[in-house]
Amino acid sequence: MTASRHPAPAKAKAALPDARPSGPGRPKDMGKRAAILEAAKRMFTLHGYEGSSMDQIAAEAGVSKLTVYSHFGDKETLFAAAVESHCETSLPPSLFEPAPEVPLRERLLDIARAFYAMVTDPEAVAGHRMLCTPQVAATALPKLFWEAGPVRVQGDFAALLARRIAAGELDIPDVPRAAGQFFALVKGEPHARLVFGGPAPSPEEVEAHLAASVDLFLRAYGTAPAAKKRGAGR
Structure with a gap:
């Protein structure tokens, strides 16, 4: 994953339904979490950290930005989770x-x-x-x-x-x-x-x-x- 500063165009995909944030006690959709991680790995690899926005990652994953934030909180947390996931795969x-x-x-x-x-x-x-x-x-x-x-x-x-x-x-x-x-x-x-x-x-x-x-x-x-x-x- 690189840290390029060149922004990438968002990839248009329809958001999956039920994009509300998971409240206390409400289980998160692990399928959506996996999709977000895979999208983040692709985006960070292709366009770097600065060149990948949460909006673009959400579009790539086919979910809403609210769903991304409900799973990972912020972009730094998502980046760290993507790195960890990549290492666990390799x-x-x-x-x-x-x-x-x-x-x-x-x-x-x-x-x-x-x-x-x-x-x-x-x-x-x-x-x-x-x-x-x-x-x-x-x-x-x-x-x-x-x-x-x-x-x-x-x-x-x-x-x-x-x-x-x-x-x-x-x-x-x-x-x-x-x-x-x-x-x-x-x-x-x-x-x-x-x-x-x-x-x-x-x-x-x-x-x-x-x-x-x-x-x-x-x-x-x-x-x-x-x-x-x-x-x-x-």
């Missing part, structure tokens, strides 16, 4: 479930592949660049994005690491720090090259990079002799 909760039957290296590779695919998507790269521009960096948007996206993902991953520590597979003195290190390794040079306009690596290069990143992480924190040996042999 990195589903099942990836962070205990699943002791799944070998640790295999689970870390699965997470690394999903995360790398998410952050190297062309729209994600464009959004990264936009969040770093002086006009956007001075706003609340980068903090909203950080808390709704990376902080939540790292928290889920830290919980997974804690469970694997309890199982004796990892030895990590500072779990939050290790979680951040893992995702920094996964992004690595390939992501930086994309951000600065360099060529995309081949699928084979990506897979080699992700495997090396996971093995380095396991060499630092894994307790299994195989992890230490694999890391030392690269």
Whole structure:
């Protein structure tokens, strides 16, 4: 999702009926909530935060603006919810479930592949660049994005690491720090090259990079002799 300042024309769609705000005790329509989130993700991705109004998002979702506000309160809350929803779609909760039957290296590779695919998507790269521009960096948007996206993902991953520590597979003195290190390794040079306009690596290069990143992480924190040996042999 980007933060472009160019407004986009509203997409004309008929509002769905029953657009009254949900009062206390009245259950919200989860179908409408999902439609609003999907519309927000599309609009923020195509036109950025400043270029997407609540009216336009409501029209895209086929609901009234009042319905959008009844579900999300304000545009910042909607943006944060859209970022969170995007992360959950790209990195589903099942990836962070205990699943002791799944070998640790295999689970870390699965997470690394999903995360790398998410952050190297062309729209994600464009959004990264936009969040770093002086006009956007001075706003609340980068903090909203950080808390709704990376902080939540790292928290889920830290919980997974804690469970694997309890199982004796990892030895990590500072779990939050290790979680951040893992995702920094996964992004690595390939992501930086994309951000600065360099060529995309081949699928084979990506897979080699992700495997090396996971093995380095396991060499630092894994307790299994195989992890230490694999890391030392690269």
